[in-house]
Amino acid sequence: DAGVIQSPRHEVTEMGQEVTLRCKPISGHNSLFWYRQTMMRGLELLIYFNNNVPIDDSGMPEDRFSAKMPNASFSTLKIQPSEPRDSAVYFCASSLSRYSYEQYFGPGTRLTVT
C-alpha cells in the first residue's frame, strides 16, 4: 500500500486566498484525522471522520476552516480566506477504525501564507 497520500506537499499562497489540502487515506481504513503542527502549539487535532462522517470538529480553529470527506478514499481541508497565522504543516492520518491502536500519518502539507 502507498500509505496515506497528501497533496500538495508544499503550498505558498497570499493572504486572502483559498487553500485546499487533499488527503487519500489507506484503502480499507474507516477513520481519518486532520492535524496541524506548529512550533508554538505542537500537534493539534483539527477534525476526524469515521465512515466519512465528521465525529469531532472541536479543534477546527474558526469558520474559515472546513473539511469534507465525500467518500472513503478522499478528504479535503479548506481554508477560506487564508491568513498568515494559518502557516503550518497539516497532516492527515488514517486508521482501520476509530479505536485502532495505530494512526498512520501522511507526509504532510507545508502551508505558507504570506
Add this chain to the structure above:
Amino acid sequence: GEDVEQSLFLSVREGDSSVINCTYTDSSSTYLYWYKQEPGAGLQLLTYIFSNMDMKQDQRLTVLLNKKDKHLSLRIADTQTGDSAIYFCAERYSGYSTLTFGKGTMLLVSP
C-alpha cells in the same frame, strides 16, 4: 485537563543510550504512544504501551511506565545517527479515538 509534557531537546553520542521522558496528567489514559518524526516526514508509530503494563521492550526500544508518577520514558539502546529525529509522546483514553500529543523532543545523535 489534558496535558502531555516533554523536554524539548536531547543530545547524545553514537553508541550511547538515549532516554526521552514524558509526563502526562490524566490518570484515565489507557494507551500511551511514542511516535518518531524524521525531517520532512509524517509521524511514524514506534511503540505503544497499555496502562496496565509497566514495561515493554522491542529490540533497541524500552518503554517504562510509572503510573503513580504519570511518567513515561523511551530508552533507545546503542543510539545511531539515524535515530536523530523528533520523538512525540501521546496519550489516548479508553473509548476515545483522539490522541493528545506532547510538543516533541528533538534527539540529536553525534558521531
